[in-house]
Amino acid sequence: MDVRAETMIILSFTRAGTELNRKICGLYGQRGQKRTGYAPAKYSVHKDESTDGCIIPFPPDIRSVIKEWWGSAAFLFIGAAGIAVRYIAPFVQDKFTDSPVLVMDERGRFVIPLLSGHIGGAAFLADELAEMTGAEAVHTTATDVQGKFAVDVFAKESALVITDRKKAKEMSAAVLDGERIGFYCAFKAYEICGKIPPEIVMCKSREEMRTYGCGIEVGDRERGFAKGPEDEHTDASHVLLLTPRNMTVGIGCRKNIPAEQLEQNLKSILSEAGLDIAQAEKITSIDLKKDEPALLALAEKYHLPFETFSAEKLREVENVTARSSFVERTTGVDNVCERAALAGCRDGSLVLGKTVGDGMTAAVVRRAVRLVFE
Template sequence: MSRTETAIIELMEGVVPKIKQTGKYAMVAITKHGVEMARSLKKKFPEADLYYMSKFAHGDEEAAGIQLFNGSVRLLFPALFPAYEGLILFISLGAVVRMIAPVLKDKKTDPGVVVVDDRGQHAISVLSGHLGGANELTREVAALLGAQPVITTASDVQKTIPVDLFGRRFGWRWDPDSEKKLTPVSASVVNEEHVAIIQESGETDWWMHDTPMPPSLKIYDSIEAAIEASPDAALVITHRILRPEEMPILENGVLYRPKVIALGIGCNRGTAAEEIESVIKDTLNELRFSIWSVKAICTIDLKKDEAGLLSVCDKYGWEFVYYTPQELNEMNIEEPSETVFKFTGAYGVSEPACKRYSGNEKLVLTKKKSGNVTISVGILA
């Protein structure tokens, strides 16, 4: 921390600054040069809110949506951390480390933090490089300022797979039981140990670098083949629940759940969310499919306000898609029903809705009736 910044922080204690969030990111500056750079960056970075000290006011702040403060910049951070996805700080690195220390929680919730030096020569990824997105934010800020990005995360430096972010841009998530393996598997990846990759479903264009995969990462056609090769670690991408004989691959492995399962649902009006959820869980367990790989519930537009369906989708963060009877009748179905047509105008609901959304003419489960619920299951084409 420079003497100037220390003096600023010490003199500006006492008034708690207020924030008004409108964007995804916050920029904060406490020096004259920092303010000028931040003002320039804001014009190119519309998703960012800008905060700086009143002593550097230009007079156009209200019109420009810039927020001024008179208290200590230190007092901003308890409000900024939970409000924003990322922070871009025109403050020295040492000062930032000291000021954010009291508000740190964990890498799942802390925002990405990027520090820019007072001359705009370097943009530094400081906190939450992966999960918080600081590394990508650092590259973007550096490009806009003409600065040098400074990123120290091993997987980024080595241009390899970031285990804790693998597939996130596609909506993949790791299975909850795999979370404890993220750190040791990451170590195997960056230490260039033998890491097996087995993919049974999901997007295949996950390699993001402009260089070939390192030879330590090896793709196998099956879990059985990977187990036979005795890797040091493994990355497994599948919607399936693994069989007992396949579980050894996860002794030092992370299991990823791609969003590939479509559920076609029909139900009686007023069916409780608990019943719908129970049918879904029971059906997926019978198929040995993971609930974490479900992407959407699909139905007829008559059900677009069905409280039980909306509640289940909201609970799991699933897409809720509905089609008109005409759209459903365009699909080929195995068991068209005159009774269903009489009440809905469609010859089926769960089966054609699932086929239309998944883009797959062949469903894993064509149709099953259970109580008030009818369910179909498909895998995205």
């Protein structure tokens, strides 16, 4: 799930709406998922043993709550859609970074994803809330209504990064206009899950894909897209590149290395290998580095999980490409980055062995590409 959908702020404005607010907080609480409810002070209830959820009184300026959490949490407004629109209006910028926003009537009959439905997860949350409460989820996105292929949904479900937002919008418009989309995967091995929609034509080569008015290529930005010799006489302007977000990046580094130095060296190492940090899904290291400021800053900046392993656990990893007696004396293991990457992605393959940068090392393990068609 998108990180923006993992936290939910629920806002209600009437007594009936606040009772529903409390109910939803309680239902999520039973699942072990915390949801924070806000309501006018006269309807709020402080948490105690007899309540299902905690409803916090509105601050003097409700927009301060929205501003604090915008882009990092979902918002559910219980009440009129117009109220939600007026409150979120100052913060709306881009569906790729906006918060998921939903609205639900105070009787709990309908729930509507208003903003960031596919990318942010509002559509998923609407279906989840409908299942939990008995409400009806109302989807208004054109591809949903017409039951057609949506590239943003496909990219999200397949852990793919959209590299060109404008082309993604053009792709959706083409699908709605009835065009067929050429599709090419540049990886030799990949898995297809689900039924390929009729709008998509699977192609065996880049040249074949580019004979269509619009095309989608799944591959690495630097590893062949519009770069191979076969591309000299083909047009890539109508092709949307989706890059897989399936890399576990193992990192070893000098103590107290500057965060900027670590980040720039990592980017350089990845770029030389035809990869991009946007394709990372996790960073890993030895537990000696669990509090290393530069690693923590990197994880926070790119919203990546940071997992560490003991030296004993790392020694269980076999067949590393390089060993260092100095590193072993210092950390208890002969290769931190490569072993950490392999330990963090047991079902992946090593695509970049230990590579040395200034004050740090990095290695990359990748999971197989999995194309998920709903």
